[in-house]
Amino acid sequence: MPKKPKGVLRLIAEKCIGCEVCVGECPFDALHMEAGLPVIDYEECKLCRKCVKACPTDAFYVEGEEEAVEEPQAEAISDTEADLQARLRQYSGVWVFVEQSGDQAHPVSWELLGRGRVLADTLGCSLSAVILGDGIDDLAPEAGYYGADTAYIVDDPVLAGYRPQPYAHGCLNLIRKYKPEIMLIGATTLGRDLAGAIATDLHTGLTADCTGLDIDELTRELRQTRPAFGGNIMATILTREHRPQMATVRPRVMEALPRDESRTVEIIREPLGLSEDEIATKVVGFKPDADLDKPNLTYATVIVTGGRGLGSPAGFELMKELADALGGVVGASRSTVDAGWISHDHQVGQTGTTVRPSLYIACGVSGAIQHRVGMQTSDTIVAINTDPEAPIFQIADYGIIGDLYKVVPELIKVANERNLKELLLGKASEAVS
Ligand SMILES: Cc1cc2nc3c(=O)[nH]c(=O)nc-3n(C[C@H](O)[C@H](O)[C@H](O)COP(=O)(O)OP(=O)(O)OC[C@H]3O[C@@H](n4cnc5c(N)ncnc54)[C@H](O)[C@@H]3O)c2cc1C
Numbered sequence: 001m002p003k004k005p006k007g008v009l010r011l012i013a014e015k016c017i018g019c020e021v022c023v024g025e026c027p028f029d030a031l032h033m034e035a036g037l038p039v040i041d042y043e044e045c046k047l048c049r050k051c052v053k054a055c056p057t058d059a060f061y062v063e064g065e066e067e068a069v070e071e072p073q074a075e076a077i078s079d080t081e082a083d084l085q086a087r088l089r090q091y092s093g094v095w096v097f098v099e100q101s102g103d104q105a106h107p108v109s110w111e112l113l114g115r116g117r118v119l120a121d122t123l124g125c126s127l128s129a130v131i132l133g134d135g136i137d138d139l140a141p142e143a144g145y146y147g148a149d150t151a152y153i154v155d156d157p158v159l160a161g162y163r164p165q166p167y168a169h170g171c172l173n174l175i176r177k178y179k180p181e182i183m184l185i186g187a188t189t190l191g192r193d194l195a196g197a198i199a200t201d202l203h204t205g206l207t208a209d210c211t212g213l214d215i216d217e218l219t220r221e222l223r224q225t226r227p228a229f230g231g232n233i234m235a236t237i238l239t240r241e242h243r244p245q246m247a248t249v250r251p252r253v254m255e256a257l258p259r260d261e262s263r264t265v266e267i268i269r270e271p272l273g274l275s276e277d278e279i280a281t282k283v284v285g286f287k288p289d290a291d292l293d294k295p296n297l298t299y300a301t302v303i304v305t306g307g308r309g310l311g312s313p314a315g316f317e318l319m320k321e322l323a324d325a326l327g328g329v330v331g332a333s334r335s336t337v338d339a340g341w342i343s344h345d346h347q348v349g350q351t352g353t354t355v356r357p358s359l360y361i362a363c364g365v366s367g368a369i370q371h372r373v374g375m376q377t378s379d380t381i382v383a384i385n386t387d388p389e390a391p392i393f394q395i396a397d398y399g400i401i402g403d404l405y406k407v408v409p410e411l412i413k414v415a416n417e418r419n420l421k422e423l424l425l426g427k428a429s430e431a432v433s
Pocket residue numbers: 230231306307308309310332333334335336347348349350351352353363364365366367368369370371374384385386387390402403404405
């Protein structure tokens with residue numbers, strides 16, 4: 001038998017930390033903040049107990065007992081569903097976090113705006129960029145050029161370098177105030193750190209390393225697709241009862257829109273509301289990565305990848321020779337990394353780097369699914385393999401069935417004779433043609 005609520009909602013002020021989660025959860029707008037504490041509007045409160053369940057410090061309780069009354073069960077269920085839908089309807093808009101460092105945006109931010117534009121157009125809502133930092137005004141129009149309708153700016157000296165606490169604080173304030181239904185963040189070192197902190201505080205879902213993002217047109221839910229079970233299946237994950245729906249996406253998985261300077265953006269500024277002395281961590285200095293030999297696979301134009309078909313670590317010298325002749329960098333399959341032939345920095349794939357070069361040459365790589373998910377969106381894929389049945393040929397634009405030790409030296413010769421390096425880097429296209 002369903003229960004009819006009876007009693008009065010009470011707040012234990014001593015327990016309240018002023019996080020405002022209850023205000024966001026209440027489907028009836030029965031709570032608002034005053035002097036850092038939630039105030040209950042008893043006219044509006046329906047005793048749905050959403051705030052009681054959501055409060056992280058158990059600061060709410062219902063005074064009085066529930067009494068059993070006879071009511072049709074179907075009605076009770078539809079009430080609960082109605083509450084949920086009412087709460088979800090408070091959220092609207094697609095947001096993309098713009099990661100920046102030293103006034104430069106990480107390109108993944110523009111890639112996410114590209115996908116965000118498609119999602120927002122499908123939902124019929126606006127696309128917004130969220131930009132936090134110190135002196136970051138120039139990034140707002142730039143976000144507009146890449147597709148954003150609106151830029152939320154939090155500009156404060158405290159945000160000069162990334163620290164989780166002030167960045168999460170700034171994002172959480174914006175999300176609680178403006179209630180986006182989707183929030184996308186780049187799966188970079190910074191983005192992974194920030195996304196986890198935000199999702200935890202909001203008690204919402206977060207799908208990491210998505211390879212596909214779409215809208216279910218019937219339910220308006222975000223379909224977040226990513227490899228699961230060792231990459232053997234693609235799982236589509238939904239965040240059914242919480243908002244925003246949060247996802248991270250690795251660099252080069254999505255495509256940025258062409259930069260269009262005719263596009264304009266509406267700018268909304270918000271204060272950070274946090275001072276330096278409230279932040280536990282201090283930045284005492286910044287040291288860039290000392291390993292200058294690290295390959296920049298993510299944004300390379302040409303990648304020459306060696307697999308176990310190389311037969312030995314020495315085979316990577318041939319890969320380097322071809323990569324140099326084409327102005328590219330050397331990639332590797334996991335088998336070669338696991339065998340200790342080359343460092344993990346070179347690994348392409350699910351547990352390595354996701355790449356999207358103009359030209360990807362796979363030499364002696366079988367094309368396992370875990371490798372393919374990291375390179376299959378490359379513009380042109382060339383595969384060299386002795387086995388005509390190798391799966392890599394299924395996604396290759398050009399397949400060469402043969403021994404890489406015979407084919408690659410020929411490619412190096414042609415590349416050098418025709419100065420393909422200059423052509424591919426777009427520096428001497430006229431001379432070559
Ligand atoms: C959870 C998980 C995550 C993984 N993550 C990744 C990842 O990020 N990246 C990744 O690459 N793998 C990953 N793997 C491993 C993946 O499943 C494969 O084992 C691996 O990609 C195979 O590497 P390979 O193609 O170099 O070797 P093989 O599969 O052994 O293929 C070697 C190929 O070389 C060809 N060959 C041999 N001799 C020659 C020759 N002389 N000339 C031309 N061709 C030749 C053979 O025909 C064969 O097709 C992952 C696996 C798991 C379970």
